[in-house]
Amino acid sequence: GQQLNQSPQSMFIQEGEDVSMNCTSSSIFNTWLWYKQEPGEGPVLLIALYKAGELTSNGRLTAQFGITRKDSFLNISASIPSDVGIYFCAGQLTSGTYKYIFGTGTRLKVLA
């Protein structure tokens, strides 16, 4: 099935560093969601973005809905070991439906 491109695919960072990841598409999206998934668990919603240019924070996490509506960004500040996991973006392709296309994921590992 169709998936969004996320980069980087994986990251190894030191505790305390900031992290940036992004999600891109050739299509325009109406809503962007960011999820975190830990081993053996389902994805957990972190941030939801509803309009172009929107910048939303959730604690140390900040996400932005790209102006072109074809991309989104997630930043994590001052990373800690429990930030480890896979981060997925998801986009709503067509307004009025609830079919979301998920990204390929960014695997984050934090070294203490």
Add this chain to the structure above:
Amino acid sequence: GAGVSQSPRYKVTKRGQDVALRCDPISGHVSLYWYRQALGQGPEFLTYFNYEAQQDKSGLPNDRFSAERPEGSISTLTIQRTEQRDSAMYRCASSALDREHEQYFGPGTRLTVT
């Protein structure tokens, strides 16, 4: 309150058998989604219910896959005549009225077809 629950958590079946996977959404959530997630990949949309109505089934791979939610609560995803390529994690998610974008995922059912 309780989150989304799914059963069984693990299912091993022989090729050609039918399987039924159950999802119990968060109480009061009107929207329910089924996804399939391959190892190392993001969830792939299968189908969506609003109350008991199946409003989008465009992600179901073929006619061996079907889903129902007869009373607008518990949902069952059925795969008939299973094939090895059906092996995957099947996840259910639910969301509340007016917050349809905020989907809460269940722990999934790991299906293995031998």
